[in-house]
Amino acid sequence: MDLTVPRQHGPVSIRLVRQRDARVLQSELLGNRGWLRPWEATSPDGPVSFDMKLAIRRLLQQYRDGGGVPLVMEYEGEIAGQLNVWGVSRGSLSSATIGYWVSERFAGRGITPTSVALATDLCFHELRLHRMEICIRPENHASLRVVEKLGFRYEGLRRRYIHIDGDWRDHYCFALVREEVPEGVLNRWVSGRAPAHAAAVPPADRLPGAVKPSTSDRT
Template sequence: MDLSLPRRHGSVSIRLVRPRDARVLQNELLSNRSWLRPWEATSPDGPVSFDMKAGIRRLLQQYRDGSGVPFVMEDHDEVAGQLNVWGIARGSLASATIGYWVSERFAGRGITPTAVAMATDVCFTDLQLHRMEICIRPENKASIRVVEKLGFRYEGLRRRYIHINGDWRDHYAFALVRDEVPEGVLERWVRGQAPQDAATVPPADRLHA
Protein backbone atom coordinates (compact mmCIF):
# COMPACT_ATOMS: atom_id res chain seq x y z
CA MET A 1 0.00 0.00 0.00
CA ASP A 2 1.18 3.48 -0.84
CA LEU A 3 -0.59 6.07 1.30
CA SER A 4 -0.28 9.84 1.12
CA LEU A 5 0.74 10.38 4.75
CA PRO A 6 0.91 12.08 7.14
CA ARG A 7 -2.54 13.61 7.28
CA ARG A 8 -3.08 16.72 9.39
CA HIS A 9 -5.96 18.85 10.61
CA GLY A 10 -5.02 21.73 12.87
CA SER A 11 -2.62 20.44 15.50
CA VAL A 12 -3.68 16.80 15.04
CA SER A 13 -1.93 14.44 12.63
CA ILE A 14 -1.77 10.74 11.84
CA ARG A 15 1.17 8.91 10.27
CA LEU A 16 2.48 5.39 9.95
CA VAL A 17 4.13 4.01 13.07
CA ARG A 18 7.93 3.76 12.90
CA PRO A 19 10.31 1.37 14.71
CA ARG A 20 11.82 4.30 16.57
CA ASP A 21 8.39 5.06 18.09
CA ALA A 22 8.73 1.97 20.30
CA ARG A 23 10.22 3.72 23.32
CA VAL A 24 7.77 6.62 23.50
CA LEU A 25 4.76 4.36 22.86
CA GLN A 26 5.87 1.91 25.52
CA ASN A 27 6.39 4.75 27.99
CA GLU A 28 2.89 6.07 27.26
CA LEU A 29 1.33 2.64 27.70
CA LEU A 30 3.15 1.98 30.97
CA SER A 31 2.36 5.40 32.42
CA ASN A 32 -1.33 5.04 31.49
CA ARG A 33 -1.97 1.55 32.87
CA SER A 34 -4.96 2.39 35.04
CA TRP A 35 -6.44 4.56 32.26
CA LEU A 36 -6.08 1.99 29.46
CA ARG A 37 -6.31 -1.42 31.15
CA PRO A 38 -10.15 -1.63 31.21
CA TRP A 39 -10.22 -1.32 27.40
CA GLU A 40 -7.14 -3.28 26.34
CA ALA A 41 -7.36 -6.47 24.31
CA THR A 42 -5.99 -9.49 26.16
CA SER A 43 -5.39 -13.14 25.30
CA PRO A 44 -7.62 -15.94 26.61
CA ASP A 45 -4.48 -18.10 26.63
CA GLY A 46 -2.86 -16.00 29.34
CA PRO A 47 -0.43 -13.05 29.61
CA VAL A 48 1.68 -12.14 26.60
CA SER A 49 5.05 -10.40 26.63
CA PHE A 50 4.99 -6.62 26.50
CA ASP A 51 7.49 -5.94 23.71
CA MET A 52 6.67 -2.77 21.80
CA LYS A 53 9.50 -3.23 19.31
CA ALA A 54 8.19 -6.67 18.36
CA GLY A 55 4.64 -5.32 18.27
CA ILE A 56 5.59 -2.57 15.84
CA ARG A 57 7.41 -5.09 13.65
CA ARG A 58 4.23 -7.20 13.49
CA LEU A 59 2.10 -4.16 12.68
CA LEU A 60 4.43 -3.04 9.89
CA GLN A 61 4.47 -6.57 8.46
CA GLN A 62 0.66 -6.50 8.40
CA TYR A 63 0.90 -3.18 6.57
CA ARG A 64 3.26 -4.67 3.98
CA ASP A 65 0.91 -7.65 3.63
CA GLY A 66 -2.04 -5.32 3.06
CA SER A 67 -4.02 -6.52 6.08
CA GLY A 68 -3.68 -3.44 8.29
CA VAL A 69 -2.49 0.16 8.64
CA PRO A 70 -0.81 1.13 11.96
CA PHE A 71 -1.09 4.84 12.67
CA VAL A 72 0.37 7.03 15.38
CA MET A 73 -1.81 9.92 16.57
CA GLU A 74 0.03 13.15 17.31
CA ASP A 75 -0.91 16.53 18.74
CA HIS A 76 1.50 19.36 17.99
CA ASP A 77 3.88 16.63 16.74
CA GLU A 78 3.86 14.88 20.13
CA VAL A 79 2.75 11.24 20.24
CA ALA A 80 -0.72 11.05 21.81
CA GLY A 81 -1.70 7.46 21.07
CA GLN A 82 -2.21 4.81 18.43
CA LEU A 83 -4.90 4.06 15.87
CA ASN A 84 -4.85 0.74 14.06
CA VAL A 85 -6.82 -0.23 10.99
CA TRP A 86 -6.98 -4.02 11.07
CA GLY A 87 -8.71 -6.93 9.39
CA ILE A 88 -8.63 -5.33 5.95
CA ALA A 89 -10.71 -7.47 3.59
CA ARG A 90 -10.73 -6.98 -0.15
CA GLY A 91 -13.03 -8.27 -2.86
CA SER A 92 -16.73 -8.41 -2.10
CA LEU A 93 -16.27 -7.14 1.48
CA ALA A 94 -13.82 -4.24 1.01
CA SER A 95 -13.97 -3.48 4.73
CA ALA A 96 -11.86 -3.00 7.83
CA THR A 97 -12.06 -2.25 11.55
CA ILE A 98 -10.59 0.65 13.53
CA GLY A 99 -9.24 0.46 17.07
CA TYR A 100 -7.46 3.18 19.04
CA TRP A 101 -6.10 4.39 22.36
CA VAL A 102 -5.10 7.84 23.56
CA SER A 103 -3.03 8.85 26.60
CA GLU A 104 -5.03 10.30 29.47
CA ARG A 105 -3.19 13.62 29.35
CA PHE A 106 -4.40 14.12 25.76
CA ALA A 107 -8.01 13.11 26.40
CA GLY A 108 -10.77 15.66 25.86
CA ARG A 109 -8.92 17.70 23.21
CA GLY A 110 -10.75 16.30 20.17
CA ILE A 111 -7.66 14.39 19.07
CA THR A 112 -9.30 10.97 18.79
CA PRO A 113 -12.36 11.94 16.70
CA THR A 114 -10.13 14.00 14.40
CA ALA A 115 -7.72 11.09 13.97
CA VAL A 116 -10.53 8.56 13.45
CA ALA A 117 -12.11 10.82 10.83
CA MET A 118 -8.81 11.22 8.96
CA ALA A 119 -8.03 7.50 9.13
CA THR A 120 -11.49 6.60 7.85
CA ASP A 121 -11.05 9.04 4.97
CA VAL A 122 -7.70 7.44 4.12
CA CYS A 123 -9.39 4.04 4.03
CA PHE A 124 -12.23 5.27 1.83
CA THR A 125 -10.05 7.23 -0.60
CA ASP A 126 -6.49 5.82 -0.69
CA LEU A 127 -7.46 2.21 0.02
CA GLN A 128 -10.85 2.34 -1.74
CA LEU A 129 -12.56 0.40 1.05
CA HIS A 130 -16.34 0.32 1.18
CA ARG A 131 -17.10 -0.09 4.89
CA MET A 132 -15.38 0.85 8.15
CA GLU A 133 -16.39 -0.52 11.53
CA ILE A 134 -15.64 0.42 15.13
CA CYS A 135 -16.58 -1.91 17.99
CA ILE A 136 -16.78 -0.47 21.51
CA ARG A 137 -17.52 -1.84 24.96
CA PRO A 138 -20.83 -0.44 26.30
CA GLU A 139 -18.99 0.91 29.38
CA ASN A 140 -16.54 2.96 27.31
CA LYS A 141 -18.46 6.23 27.20
CA ALA A 142 -15.52 8.25 25.85
CA SER A 143 -15.14 6.00 22.81
CA ILE A 144 -18.88 5.98 22.19
CA ARG A 145 -18.76 9.76 22.17
CA VAL A 146 -16.23 9.57 19.29
CA VAL A 147 -18.62 7.65 17.02
CA GLU A 148 -21.50 9.88 18.09
CA LYS A 149 -19.56 12.97 17.02
CA LEU A 150 -18.60 11.49 13.64
CA GLY A 151 -22.01 10.06 12.79
CA PHE A 152 -21.10 6.38 12.68
CA ARG A 153 -24.28 4.28 12.57
CA TYR A 154 -25.14 1.85 15.34
CA GLU A 155 -25.43 -1.64 13.85
CA GLY A 156 -25.95 -3.97 16.79
CA LEU A 157 -24.77 -5.71 19.93
CA ARG A 158 -22.05 -8.34 19.60
CA ARG A 159 -22.06 -10.63 22.59
CA ARG A 160 -18.75 -11.71 24.17
CA TYR A 161 -17.06 -10.42 21.04
CA ILE A 162 -13.46 -9.50 22.04
CA HIS A 163 -11.28 -10.62 24.94
CA ILE A 164 -10.74 -7.42 26.93
CA ASN A 165 -9.12 -6.99 30.33
CA GLY A 166 -9.21 -10.70 31.09
CA ASP A 167 -12.62 -11.82 29.80
CA TRP A 168 -14.84 -11.97 26.73
CA ARG A 169 -16.78 -8.71 26.55
CA ASP A 170 -19.90 -7.51 24.78
CA HIS A 171 -19.37 -4.76 22.22
CA TYR A 172 -21.52 -2.29 20.34
CA ALA A 173 -20.82 -2.22 16.58
CA PHE A 174 -20.83 1.06 14.66
CA ALA A 175 -20.08 1.52 10.95
CA LEU A 176 -19.96 3.82 7.94
CA VAL A 177 -19.93 3.02 4.25
CA ARG A 178 -18.17 5.22 1.73
CA ASP A 179 -21.36 6.25 -0.09
CA GLU A 180 -22.67 7.89 3.10
CA VAL A 181 -19.83 10.40 3.26
CA PRO A 182 -18.90 11.51 -0.29
CA GLU A 183 -17.50 14.74 1.16
CA GLY A 184 -15.35 12.83 3.67
CA VAL A 185 -15.87 12.03 7.35
CA LEU A 186 -13.63 14.85 8.57
CA GLU A 187 -15.22 17.47 6.31
CA ARG A 188 -18.73 16.42 7.31
CA TRP A 189 -17.85 16.65 11.00
CA VAL A 190 -16.03 19.99 10.68
CA ARG A 191 -19.06 21.44 8.88
CA GLY A 192 -21.34 20.23 11.67
CA GLN A 193 -23.26 17.98 9.28
CA ALA A 194 -22.71 14.60 10.94
CA PRO A 195 -26.07 13.13 12.03
CA GLN A 196 -26.38 13.47 15.77
CA ASP A 197 -28.52 10.39 16.38
CA ALA A 198 -26.90 7.82 14.09
CA ALA A 199 -24.97 6.16 16.91
CA THR A 200 -27.94 5.97 19.29
CA VAL A 201 -28.13 2.55 20.94
CA PRO A 202 -31.69 1.17 21.19
CA PRO A 203 -33.03 0.73 24.72
CA ALA A 204 -33.26 -3.05 24.31
CA ASP A 205 -29.52 -3.32 23.59
CA ARG A 206 -28.66 -0.95 26.43
CA LEU A 207 -30.57 -3.18 28.83
CA HIS A 208 -28.85 -6.37 27.73
CA ALA A 209 -25.26 -5.15 27.34
Template sequence: MLAPWQHGQISIRLVRQRDARVLQEELLANRAWLQPWEATTPGTRPSFDMRSGVRRLLQQYRDGVGIPLVMEYEGEVAGQLNVWGIARGSLSTATIGYWVSERFAGRGITPTCVALATDVCFSDFGLHRMEICIRPENVASLRVVDKLGYRYEGLRKAFIHIDGDWRDHHCFALTAEEVPDGVLRRWLEGRVPPGIGLKP
Protein backbone atom coordinates in the same frame (compact mmCIF):
# COMPACT_ATOMS: atom_id res chain seq x y z
CA MET B 1 4.56 4.62 2.60
CA LEU B 2 1.46 6.37 3.90
CA ALA B 3 1.87 10.15 4.03
CA PRO B 4 0.84 12.06 7.19
CA TRP B 5 -2.74 13.32 7.32
CA GLN B 6 -3.38 16.40 9.40
CA HIS B 7 -6.01 18.80 10.71
CA GLY B 8 -4.59 21.70 12.67
CA GLN B 9 -2.26 20.41 15.38
CA ILE B 10 -3.63 16.86 15.12
CA SER B 11 -2.28 14.28 12.69
CA ILE B 12 -1.96 10.58 11.92
CA ARG B 13 0.93 8.83 10.20
CA LEU B 14 2.22 5.32 9.66
CA VAL B 15 3.98 3.94 12.73
CA ARG B 16 7.78 3.68 12.53
CA GLN B 17 10.07 1.25 14.29
CA ARG B 18 11.61 4.12 16.24
CA ASP B 19 8.16 4.88 17.73
CA ALA B 20 8.36 1.67 19.77
CA ARG B 21 10.09 3.25 22.78
CA VAL B 22 7.69 6.18 23.20
CA LEU B 23 4.64 3.96 22.61
CA GLN B 24 5.86 1.51 25.24
CA GLU B 25 6.47 4.36 27.71
CA GLU B 26 2.96 5.73 27.12
CA LEU B 27 1.35 2.31 27.53
CA LEU B 28 3.17 1.67 30.80
CA ALA B 29 2.47 5.17 32.15
CA ASN B 30 -1.25 4.83 31.35
CA ARG B 31 -1.98 1.39 32.83
CA ALA B 32 -4.96 2.39 34.98
CA TRP B 33 -6.39 4.52 32.14
CA LEU B 34 -6.05 1.93 29.36
CA GLN B 35 -6.26 -1.52 30.96
CA PRO B 36 -10.09 -1.75 31.10
CA TRP B 37 -10.23 -1.35 27.30
CA GLU B 38 -7.20 -3.33 26.12
CA ALA B 39 -7.51 -6.50 24.10
CA THR B 40 -6.01 -9.55 25.81
CA THR B 41 -5.30 -13.12 24.78
CA PRO B 42 -6.85 -15.87 26.94
CA GLY B 43 -4.29 -17.68 29.07
CA THR B 44 -1.42 -15.23 28.46
CA ARG B 45 -0.01 -12.20 30.23
CA PRO B 46 -0.08 -8.82 28.45
CA SER B 47 3.14 -7.94 26.63
CA PHE B 48 4.49 -4.40 26.42
CA ASP B 49 7.33 -5.23 24.07
CA MET B 50 6.52 -2.60 21.47
CA ARG B 51 9.60 -3.35 19.38
CA SER B 52 8.18 -6.69 18.32
CA GLY B 53 4.68 -5.23 18.35
CA VAL B 54 5.60 -2.53 15.85
CA ARG B 55 7.45 -5.06 13.69
CA ARG B 56 4.34 -7.24 13.62
CA LEU B 57 2.09 -4.28 12.76
CA LEU B 58 4.36 -3.16 9.93
CA GLN B 59 4.39 -6.70 8.54
CA GLN B 60 0.59 -6.65 8.55
CA TYR B 61 0.77 -3.37 6.64
CA ARG B 62 3.11 -4.92 4.05
CA ASP B 63 0.74 -7.88 3.81
CA GLY B 64 -2.17 -5.53 3.16
CA VAL B 65 -4.24 -6.60 6.16
CA GLY B 66 -3.64 -3.63 8.48
CA ILE B 67 -2.68 0.04 8.64
CA PRO B 68 -0.86 0.87 11.91
CA LEU B 69 -0.92 4.57 12.69
CA VAL B 70 0.22 6.87 15.47
CA MET B 71 -1.86 9.83 16.59
CA GLU B 72 0.10 13.01 17.15
CA TYR B 73 -0.70 16.32 18.82
CA GLU B 74 1.65 19.23 18.09
CA GLY B 75 4.20 16.71 16.82
CA GLU B 76 4.11 14.57 19.98
CA VAL B 77 2.85 10.97 20.00
CA ALA B 78 -0.53 11.00 21.74
CA GLY B 79 -1.71 7.47 21.06
CA GLN B 80 -2.16 4.77 18.49
CA LEU B 81 -4.83 3.96 15.90
CA ASN B 82 -4.89 0.65 14.07
CA VAL B 83 -6.93 -0.27 11.03
CA TRP B 84 -7.12 -4.05 11.20
CA GLY B 85 -8.85 -6.98 9.60
CA ILE B 86 -8.76 -5.46 6.12
CA ALA B 87 -10.76 -7.61 3.72
CA ARG B 88 -10.68 -6.89 0.01
CA GLY B 89 -12.85 -8.14 -2.82
CA SER B 90 -16.58 -8.28 -2.27
CA LEU B 91 -16.29 -7.15 1.37
CA SER B 92 -13.80 -4.26 1.09
CA THR B 93 -14.03 -3.53 4.80
CA ALA B 94 -11.90 -2.98 7.90
CA THR B 95 -12.15 -2.21 11.61
CA ILE B 96 -10.67 0.72 13.54
CA GLY B 97 -9.28 0.46 17.07
CA TYR B 98 -7.42 3.12 19.04
CA TRP B 99 -6.07 4.37 22.35
CA VAL B 100 -5.02 7.82 23.53
CA SER B 101 -2.87 8.78 26.52
CA GLU B 102 -4.78 10.24 29.45
CA ARG B 103 -2.79 13.48 29.36
CA PHE B 104 -4.07 14.13 25.82
CA ALA B 105 -7.72 13.28 26.51
CA GLY B 106 -10.37 15.94 25.96
CA ARG B 107 -8.55 17.81 23.18
CA GLY B 108 -10.52 16.37 20.26
CA ILE B 109 -7.59 14.19 19.22
CA THR B 110 -9.42 10.87 19.04
CA PRO B 111 -12.45 11.93 16.97
CA THR B 112 -10.23 13.93 14.62
CA CYS B 113 -7.85 10.99 14.11
CA VAL B 114 -10.68 8.51 13.64
CA ALA B 115 -12.23 10.82 11.05
CA LEU B 116 -8.88 11.24 9.28
CA ALA B 117 -8.24 7.48 9.30
CA THR B 118 -11.72 6.71 7.97
CA ASP B 119 -11.26 9.22 5.16
CA VAL B 120 -7.82 7.77 4.33
CA CYS B 121 -9.28 4.26 4.15
CA PHE B 122 -12.06 5.37 1.81
CA SER B 123 -10.02 7.69 -0.42
CA ASP B 124 -6.49 6.24 -0.47
CA PHE B 125 -7.10 2.55 0.20
CA GLY B 126 -10.38 2.15 -1.66
CA LEU B 127 -12.27 0.49 1.18
CA HIS B 128 -16.06 0.59 1.18
CA ARG B 129 -17.04 0.04 4.82
CA MET B 130 -15.39 0.93 8.12
CA GLU B 131 -16.39 -0.48 11.48
CA ILE B 132 -15.72 0.41 15.12
CA CYS B 133 -16.66 -1.94 17.98
CA ILE B 134 -16.93 -0.51 21.49
CA ARG B 135 -17.68 -1.94 24.92
CA PRO B 136 -21.01 -0.64 26.29
CA GLU B 137 -19.15 0.73 29.34
CA ASN B 138 -16.73 2.82 27.27
CA VAL B 139 -18.60 6.12 27.40
CA ALA B 140 -15.74 8.18 25.93
CA SER B 141 -15.49 6.01 22.81
CA LEU B 142 -19.25 5.97 22.40
CA ARG B 143 -19.11 9.75 22.26
CA VAL B 144 -16.52 9.55 19.46
CA VAL B 145 -18.71 7.48 17.14
CA ASP B 146 -21.74 9.63 17.96
CA LYS B 147 -19.84 12.83 17.10
CA LEU B 148 -18.64 11.40 13.79
CA GLY B 149 -21.94 9.88 12.76
CA TYR B 150 -20.93 6.24 12.75
CA ARG B 151 -24.20 4.35 12.43
CA TYR B 152 -25.21 1.87 15.16
CA GLU B 153 -25.56 -1.68 13.81
CA GLY B 154 -26.10 -3.86 16.85
CA LEU B 155 -24.64 -5.76 19.80
CA ARG B 156 -22.00 -8.48 19.41
CA LYS B 157 -22.05 -10.82 22.39
CA ALA B 158 -18.71 -11.89 23.93
CA PHE B 159 -17.01 -10.43 20.85
CA ILE B 160 -13.44 -9.55 21.93
CA HIS B 161 -11.30 -10.70 24.85
CA ILE B 162 -10.72 -7.48 26.82
CA ASP B 163 -9.04 -7.05 30.20
CA GLY B 164 -9.14 -10.77 30.91
CA ASP B 165 -12.62 -11.81 29.75
CA TRP B 166 -14.88 -12.03 26.70
CA ARG B 167 -16.76 -8.73 26.42
CA ASP B 168 -19.87 -7.60 24.60
CA HIS B 169 -19.37 -4.82 22.05
CA HIS B 170 -21.64 -2.39 20.26
CA CYS B 171 -20.92 -2.25 16.53
CA PHE B 172 -20.91 0.99 14.53
CA ALA B 173 -20.16 1.41 10.82
CA LEU B 174 -19.96 3.81 7.88
CA THR B 175 -19.86 3.20 4.16
CA ALA B 176 -18.13 5.45 1.66
CA GLU B 177 -21.47 6.42 0.09
CA GLU B 178 -22.68 7.86 3.40
CA VAL B 179 -19.85 10.40 3.53
CA PRO B 180 -19.08 11.52 -0.05
CA ASP B 181 -17.34 14.67 1.24
CA GLY B 182 -15.48 12.84 4.02
CA VAL B 183 -16.12 12.13 7.68
CA LEU B 184 -13.94 14.97 8.96
CA ARG B 185 -15.55 17.59 6.75
CA ARG B 186 -19.09 16.45 7.58
CA TRP B 187 -18.33 16.62 11.31
CA LEU B 188 -16.60 20.00 11.19
CA GLU B 189 -19.44 21.48 9.14
CA GLY B 190 -22.06 20.21 11.59
CA ARG B 191 -23.78 17.93 9.08
CA VAL B 192 -23.75 14.71 11.12
CA PRO B 193 -27.33 13.38 11.33
CA PRO B 194 -28.41 13.73 14.97
CA GLY B 195 -28.68 10.51 16.95
CA ILE B 196 -27.34 8.24 14.19
CA GLY B 197 -24.84 6.67 16.59
CA LEU B 198 -27.34 6.15 19.40
CA LYS B 199 -28.56 2.68 20.31
CA PRO B 200 -32.30 2.19 19.66
Protein backbone atom coordinates in the same frame (compact mmCIF):
# COMPACT_ATOMS: atom_id res chain seq x y z
CA MET C 1 0.35 6.37 -1.45
CA ASP C 2 2.91 7.43 1.16
CA LEU C 3 1.54 6.90 4.68
CA THR C 4 4.74 8.18 6.26
CA VAL C 5 3.49 11.66 5.26
CA PRO C 6 1.07 12.83 7.99
CA ARG C 7 -2.62 13.42 7.28
CA GLN C 8 -3.43 16.47 9.37
CA HIS C 9 -6.25 18.67 10.62
CA GLY C 10 -5.24 21.52 12.89
CA PRO C 11 -2.83 20.29 15.57
CA VAL C 12 -3.86 16.63 15.09
CA SER C 13 -2.19 14.30 12.62
CA ILE C 14 -1.90 10.59 11.85
CA ARG C 15 0.96 8.77 10.13
CA LEU C 16 2.35 5.27 9.70
CA VAL C 17 4.06 3.96 12.83
CA ARG C 18 7.85 3.75 12.69
CA GLN C 19 10.20 1.35 14.44
CA ARG C 20 11.81 4.27 16.25
CA ASP C 21 8.42 5.12 17.83
CA ALA C 22 8.75 2.03 20.07
CA ARG C 23 10.36 3.78 23.03
CA VAL C 24 7.81 6.59 23.22
CA LEU C 25 4.84 4.27 22.70
CA GLN C 26 6.05 1.82 25.33
CA SER C 27 6.57 4.65 27.80
CA GLU C 28 3.06 5.99 27.17
CA LEU C 29 1.49 2.56 27.52
CA LEU C 30 3.31 1.75 30.74
CA GLY C 31 2.54 5.17 32.19
CA ASN C 32 -1.16 4.85 31.39
CA ARG C 33 -1.89 1.39 32.74
CA GLY C 34 -4.83 2.40 34.94
CA TRP C 35 -6.28 4.60 32.20
CA LEU C 36 -6.04 1.99 29.42
CA ARG C 37 -6.40 -1.40 31.11
CA PRO C 38 -10.25 -1.51 31.17
CA TRP C 39 -10.32 -1.15 27.36
CA GLU C 40 -7.22 -3.12 26.38
CA ALA C 41 -7.34 -6.34 24.38
CA THR C 42 -6.00 -9.37 26.27
CA SER C 43 -5.39 -13.03 25.45
CA PRO C 44 -7.73 -15.77 26.72
CA ASP C 45 -4.63 -17.98 26.94
CA GLY C 46 -3.05 -15.82 29.64
CA PRO C 47 -0.58 -12.92 29.88
CA VAL C 48 1.74 -12.24 26.98
CA SER C 49 5.07 -10.45 27.01
CA PHE C 50 5.01 -6.71 26.34
CA ASP C 51 7.58 -5.80 23.71
CA MET C 52 6.71 -2.71 21.67
CA LYS C 53 9.60 -3.18 19.22
CA LEU C 54 8.30 -6.66 18.37
CA ALA C 55 4.71 -5.41 18.23
CA ILE C 56 5.64 -2.69 15.73
CA ARG C 57 7.56 -5.17 13.58
CA ARG C 58 4.48 -7.38 13.45
CA LEU C 59 2.16 -4.44 12.70
CA LEU C 60 4.40 -3.25 9.87
CA GLN C 61 4.54 -6.79 8.46
CA GLN C 62 0.72 -6.87 8.48
CA TYR C 63 0.80 -3.53 6.65
CA ARG C 64 3.16 -4.89 4.00
CA ASP C 65 0.91 -7.94 3.65
CA GLY C 66 -2.14 -5.72 3.18
CA GLY C 67 -3.90 -6.81 6.36
CA GLY C 68 -3.75 -3.59 8.35
CA VAL C 69 -2.60 0.01 8.62
CA PRO C 70 -0.82 0.82 11.93
CA LEU C 71 -0.87 4.56 12.63
CA VAL C 72 0.20 6.86 15.42
CA MET C 73 -1.87 9.85 16.51
CA GLU C 74 0.08 13.05 17.13
CA TYR C 75 -0.82 16.36 18.73
CA GLU C 76 1.39 19.29 17.73
CA GLY C 77 3.97 16.75 16.57
CA GLU C 78 4.02 14.75 19.82
CA ILE C 79 2.83 11.12 19.91
CA ALA C 80 -0.52 10.97 21.73
CA GLY C 81 -1.58 7.38 21.01
CA GLN C 82 -2.15 4.73 18.37
CA LEU C 83 -4.85 4.05 15.82
CA ASN C 84 -4.84 0.71 14.04
CA VAL C 85 -6.86 -0.21 10.98
CA TRP C 86 -7.04 -3.99 11.18
CA GLY C 87 -8.83 -6.91 9.60
CA VAL C 88 -8.58 -5.38 6.14
CA SER C 89 -10.58 -7.41 3.62
CA ARG C 90 -10.53 -6.79 -0.10
CA GLY C 91 -12.73 -8.06 -2.88
CA SER C 92 -16.47 -8.34 -2.34
CA LEU C 93 -16.26 -7.31 1.33
CA SER C 94 -13.75 -4.42 1.10
CA SER C 95 -13.88 -3.46 4.76
CA ALA C 96 -11.80 -2.93 7.88
CA THR C 97 -12.09 -2.20 11.60
CA ILE C 98 -10.63 0.72 13.56
CA GLY C 99 -9.20 0.49 17.08
CA TYR C 100 -7.33 3.14 19.06
CA TRP C 101 -5.97 4.38 22.37
CA VAL C 102 -4.95 7.85 23.54
CA SER C 103 -2.81 8.85 26.53
CA GLU C 104 -4.68 10.34 29.47
CA ARG C 105 -2.64 13.54 29.36
CA PHE C 106 -3.93 14.21 25.83
CA ALA C 107 -7.59 13.48 26.58
CA GLY C 108 -10.16 16.19 25.97
CA ARG C 109 -8.39 17.79 22.98
CA GLY C 110 -10.44 16.21 20.20
CA ILE C 111 -7.54 14.01 19.14
CA THR C 112 -9.47 10.75 18.88
CA PRO C 113 -12.47 11.88 16.80
CA THR C 114 -10.22 13.90 14.51
CA SER C 115 -7.86 10.94 14.04
CA VAL C 116 -10.73 8.49 13.44
CA ALA C 117 -12.19 10.86 10.84
CA LEU C 118 -8.80 11.25 9.12
CA ALA C 119 -8.22 7.48 9.14
CA THR C 120 -11.69 6.68 7.83
CA ASP C 121 -11.29 9.18 5.00
CA LEU C 122 -7.89 7.68 4.19
CA CYS C 123 -9.41 4.20 4.02
CA PHE C 124 -12.34 5.30 1.86
CA HIS C 125 -10.54 7.57 -0.57
CA GLU C 126 -6.95 6.30 -0.71
CA LEU C 127 -7.27 2.60 0.12
CA ARG C 128 -10.65 2.47 -1.66
CA LEU C 129 -12.32 0.42 1.06
CA HIS C 130 -16.11 0.39 1.18
CA ARG C 131 -17.01 -0.12 4.85
CA MET C 132 -15.36 0.90 8.14
CA GLU C 133 -16.38 -0.50 11.51
CA ILE C 134 -15.75 0.45 15.14
CA CYS C 135 -16.70 -1.87 18.01
CA ILE C 136 -16.96 -0.35 21.50
CA ARG C 137 -17.65 -1.71 24.96
CA PRO C 138 -20.97 -0.36 26.30
CA GLU C 139 -19.16 1.03 29.36
CA ASN C 140 -16.66 3.04 27.31
CA HIS C 141 -18.51 6.35 27.28
CA ALA C 142 -15.61 8.36 25.84
CA SER C 143 -15.39 6.11 22.78
CA LEU C 144 -19.16 6.18 22.36
CA ARG C 145 -18.86 9.95 22.14
CA VAL C 146 -16.43 9.54 19.22
CA VAL C 147 -18.93 7.64 17.05
CA GLU C 148 -21.72 10.01 18.12
CA LYS C 149 -19.71 13.04 17.04
CA LEU C 150 -18.72 11.53 13.69
CA GLY C 151 -22.14 10.09 12.85
CA PHE C 152 -21.17 6.43 12.69
CA ARG C 153 -24.32 4.33 12.38
CA TYR C 154 -25.27 1.82 15.09
CA GLU C 155 -25.47 -1.70 13.68
CA GLY C 156 -25.99 -4.00 16.64
CA LEU C 157 -24.84 -5.73 19.82
CA ARG C 158 -22.13 -8.38 19.65
CA ARG C 159 -22.19 -10.63 22.68
CA ARG C 160 -18.85 -11.61 24.28
CA TYR C 161 -17.12 -10.38 21.14
CA ILE C 162 -13.53 -9.46 22.11
CA HIS C 163 -11.31 -10.52 25.01
CA ILE C 164 -10.76 -7.27 26.95
CA ASP C 165 -9.24 -6.77 30.40
CA GLY C 166 -9.24 -10.49 31.17
CA ASP C 167 -12.66 -11.63 29.92
CA TRP C 168 -14.90 -11.84 26.86
CA ARG C 169 -16.79 -8.55 26.61
CA ASP C 170 -19.94 -7.42 24.85
CA HIS C 171 -19.49 -4.70 22.22
CA TYR C 172 -21.68 -2.29 20.33
CA CYS C 173 -20.95 -2.20 16.58
CA PHE C 174 -20.95 1.03 14.54
CA ALA C 175 -20.13 1.46 10.86
CA LEU C 176 -20.03 3.73 7.83
CA VAL C 177 -19.94 2.93 4.13
CA ARG C 178 -18.30 5.17 1.59
CA GLU C 179 -21.57 6.26 -0.06
CA GLU C 180 -22.80 7.75 3.23
CA VAL C 181 -19.98 10.31 3.36
CA PRO C 182 -19.11 11.45 -0.20
CA GLU C 183 -17.78 14.72 1.24
CA GLY C 184 -15.59 12.86 3.77
CA VAL C 185 -16.12 12.08 7.43
CA LEU C 186 -13.92 14.96 8.60
CA ASN C 187 -15.61 17.56 6.40
CA ARG C 188 -19.07 16.36 7.41
CA TRP C 189 -18.19 16.59 11.10
CA VAL C 190 -16.45 19.97 11.14
CA SER C 191 -19.23 21.50 9.05
CA GLY C 192 -21.84 20.28 11.55
CA ARG C 193 -23.58 17.89 9.14
CA ALA C 194 -22.97 14.60 10.98
CA PRO C 195 -26.38 13.04 11.81
CA ALA C 196 -27.07 13.63 15.49
CA HIS C 197 -28.68 10.29 16.34
CA ALA C 198 -27.04 7.80 13.98
CA ALA C 199 -25.09 6.17 16.82
CA ALA C 200 -28.06 5.93 19.19
CA VAL C 201 -28.36 2.49 20.79
CA PRO C 202 -31.96 1.23 20.87
CA PRO C 203 -33.40 0.47 24.33
CA ALA C 204 -33.53 -3.27 23.62
CA ASP C 205 -29.73 -3.39 23.23
CA ARG C 206 -28.72 -1.19 26.15
CA LEU C 207 -26.73 -3.03 28.80
CA PRO C 208 -26.06 -2.19 32.48
CA GLY C 209 -23.45 0.54 32.70
CA ALA C 210 -24.14 1.72 29.17
CA VAL C 211 -25.83 4.99 30.05
CA LYS C 212 -25.88 7.73 27.46
CA PRO C 213 -22.51 9.51 27.62
CA SER C 214 -22.40 13.25 28.20
CA THR C 215 -20.48 15.80 26.19
CA SER C 216 -18.06 16.14 29.10
CA ASP C 217 -16.58 12.69 28.46
CA ARG C 218 -12.95 13.02 27.50
CA THR C 219 -12.26 12.27 23.85
